[in-house]
Amino acid sequence: MSRTLKLAAVMGVITSLPIIPSVAAAENLKVVASFSIIADFAKNVGGDRVDIITLVGPNGDAHVYEPKPADAATVGSADVVLVNGLQFEGFLQRLVEASATKAPVVELTKGGEVLRNTEEEGHHDQDKAAKGEAGHAAEAEEGHEEGHHHHGESDPHAWQSVHNAELYVKNIADAFCAADAASCDTYRANAESYGQQLEALEEEIKAAVAEIPEDKRTIITSHDAYGYFEHEYGIKFLAPEGVSTESEASASDVAALIKQIRQDKASAIFVENVTNPRLIEQIASETGLKIGGELYSDALSDENGPAATYLEMMRHNITAIKGAILGS
The missing domain is CATH 3.40.50.1980 (Nitrogenase molybdenum iron protein domain)
Incomplete structure (x- = not known):
C-alpha cells in the first residue's frame, strides 16, 4: 500500500522518469491510429487519457504501406483501433487478421458524406457527391477483392472536408466513451472544444x-x-x-x-x-x-x-x- 501511495504522490512531479509513462499506460486507453491525420484527431479528443501509436507516420503513404511484424503486436494489444475506412488502408484487413485483436476497429468515415471514386469516370464531376450514411462504407468494403489499390466506389480522402473532419472527431469520441465510460465527459468536452477550432x-x-x-x-x-x-x-x-x-x-x-x-x-x-x-x-x-x-x-x-x-x-x-x- 505504501509503495502505491508513494508512486501516486510523485507522478505529477517526476514526469521525466521512465516509470511514469508505464504507469500511465496501465490506466490510459491504448489507441492505434492507422495514419498521422487520424492520430492528430485522436490526440485532440483523448488528451492525456490516451496513449496513441501511429502505424503510418508523418509524410508516410498509407496507400502503399506494408505492415511490419511489430504492427501486428501493436494492434493486438490495443484497446481501440482507429482507421479511415473506404479501403484507404489497403493493408488493414491483413493486419487485423494477423493481430487477432479483440479491440473494436472503428471506421471514422461511417455516417459521413462520401464522394464517388472518379478514377474510372474521369476527373471530378461536380455531381459525383452521394450521401454515404454508413452503408456506403460497407459497399466499398465489398469491392476490396478487385485489387490491392482499388478503392471501390468511394473516394476515401474524406478528411479533406473540414465538415467531415468534425464527423471523424465525433466518431472518435464515441469510440473512446464506449471503451472508457468513466472518462466520457472529458472526451466529449475535448471533442467540443476541438470542434470549435474546426468551425x-x-x-x-x-x-x-x-x-x-x-x-x-x-x-x-x-x-x-x-x-x-x-x-x-x-x-x-x-x-x-x-x-x-x-x-x-x-x-x-x-x-x-x-x-x-x-x-x-x-x-x-x-x-x-x-x-x-x-x-x-x-x-x-x-x-x-x-x-x-x-x-x-x-x-x-x-x-x-x-x-x-x-x-x-x-x-x-x-x-x-x-x-x-x-x-x-
Whole structure:
C-alpha cells in the first residue's frame, strides 16, 4: 500500500522518469491510429487519457504501406483501433487478421458524406457527391477483392472536408466513451472544444477561396486526393494519378491531362508530400506552369514542418494555393 501511495504522490512531479509513462499506460486507453491525420484527431479528443501509436507516420503513404511484424503486436494489444475506412488502408484487413485483436476497429468515415471514386469516370464531376450514411462504407468494403489499390466506389480522402473532419472527431469520441465510460465527459468536452477550432478553420478556408477569382480556381496535384476539398470549397483539382498513389499514370493519361490543363487554363501546379515529384515536374515543364510548392494530402508533416497538425495542414494548403494563384 505504501509503495502505491508513494508512486501516486510523485507522478505529477517526476514526469521525466521512465516509470511514469508505464504507469500511465496501465490506466490510459491504448489507441492505434492507422495514419498521422487520424492520430492528430485522436490526440485532440483523448488528451492525456490516451496513449496513441501511429502505424503510418508523418509524410508516410498509407496507400502503399506494408505492415511490419511489430504492427501486428501493436494492434493486438490495443484497446481501440482507429482507421479511415473506404479501403484507404489497403493493408488493414491483413493486419487485423494477423493481430487477432479483440479491440473494436472503428471506421471514422461511417455516417459521413462520401464522394464517388472518379478514377474510372474521369476527373471530378461536380455531381459525383452521394450521401454515404454508413452503408456506403460497407459497399466499398465489398469491392476490396478487385485489387490491392482499388478503392471501390468511394473516394476515401474524406478528411479533406473540414465538415467531415468534425464527423471523424465525433466518431472518435464515441469510440473512446464506449471503451472508457468513466472518462466520457472529458472526451466529449475535448471533442467540443476541438470542434470549435474546426468551425473556425472552415470559415478561414471559405474566406480565402472567396478571394480567388472563379476563373482561376483550377490547379494540378499529383494524385486525386482533393475531391472533398473541391466539392466543399470550389477549387477544381486535376491529377495524373487516381485516388491511390499505387495507380501509375500512363503516357496517354498524362497527355490527356496536359490537354485539359491548357483547355481549363490551370493556374497552379503542386507536388505532394507523399508522392514522387518527377511526374509533376514533367507536366510543369510541358505546360509552362511554375510549381507552387508542396501540399499535404494523405499525411501530416513531421513536427518541425508546416503541417504538423490537421489544422496547420489545412491552413498551409489553402495559403499555398491562394499564394500560388494570386502571386502573393
